[in-house]
Amino acid sequence: MKKQNYSYIGITFVLLVFGIIFIPKIISRIQGDQIVDMDRHNLEHAAQKDLDLATIGPAPEFQLTNQRGELLSSASLNGQIYVVEFFFTTCPSVCPIMTQNLLKVQSAFADEPGLSLISITINPTFDTPEVLSDYAKKYGITHPNWHLLTGEQDKIYAIANKGFNLYVGPGAAIDGGFEHSGFFALVDDQGMIRSRFDQYGNPIIYYDGLEAHQVSKLINDISVLLKEKS
Template sequence: MKNKSYIGISFIILVFGIYAIPKIIDRVKNNDISVQDRLNVPVKEKKSGEAKNLVKIGNAPQFSLTDQNGKTISNKDFEGKVYVVEFFFSTCPSICPVMNQNMLMIEDEFGKNKNFGIASFTINPTNDTPEVLKKHAEQLGVTSPNWHFLTGDQDYIYNIANKGFNIYAGESKKEGDAGFEHSGYFALVDKKGNIRSRKDKSGNPIIFYTGLNYKDKEGFQDDLQGKYKPGIHAIKEDIAILLDE
């Protein structure tokens, strides 16, 4: 009886081999063996492919300023890095604290990556000296050596903001503005120095991301200036895509 059982099992194995082995060989020849797993789940697209959907808005402007450590920092220091740009001032009583906290969320996720950086340009350089900016960075809890708080000539910085990145910054006499007003937008720059962004639901480039909200998974959120832009959740996704590009 045992011998008959062995013969039966051997026969089943032989039949399976005759049926399955040619199919396996064909898959290897056609390079299909890694296309899907045995549960027939398609392999996800690579993020580098998704980066093609991030529009190139234009070249980031050239600049050379002083950071919180008294070091001269230019756009060349960001070559080969993905970086985020903001315009703020340390005594801002309104939107800057929100922007700073949201930028900290970005730093927490990407700050240890040597290919990532942040450029925070002050629009009140008269007050925001390197010493003031260094204290500001310490109070925020900034740990990344690639987060540079930049100061210099005011007109020069305004030119970088308004003409270079097309992010509004200026002086203000309105009560509650502390003498300055600016957009709450963040700009995203890729490793080659191109300003990049995703598209909205209509297929148009959003150009900038609002630094004033985080919970934007469902779409667009009011950035307190009457406009709608994807925020921190979106820019974090797109930073990850560009880092893999």
């Protein structure tokens, strides 16, 4: 019995020594990781009003018709900062989310004449100016520079796929019959596509129109470009 008691005492002593030596180091490492995570979180969500934006390249030229039946060209947007998306009015999933997120941009810059929002349909056969006008009313699109554009399908697909390198196309297996990216493109007043850099120093190129935190970054970066312009 005494030998067994000595064994328990010995094990207890070893555990106690282990705890004294190693537990503080483990706690220190955990705290260090927490500090790193907190720093990353702060960098991700900090207000970055004056950050530098990457210049990706020139936005493609276009001339299309808006929801009021007016011709709008990329040339007429010279001197304007604008955001471009591709959508279609009968889209059951992605587009309503993108529209709701662009409404946040509309709200943030309701009185800003130097900003335009450009929504280009990828189903122009159905999305006539009248249909686009109804869509605008349905979602509360009121900014005078928010243009919902339609035109010839082959030209629109070229603008998206070749000009912006944002895929659009028919998709029989997709709800709504068309597929497209959920990204927003930001274009400055010189007609250049702009974006912020990621944490590794690479340009993100486009902003995810489905993610609220990306839309917040877009709003911030529009402010940066407006400041550059002024």
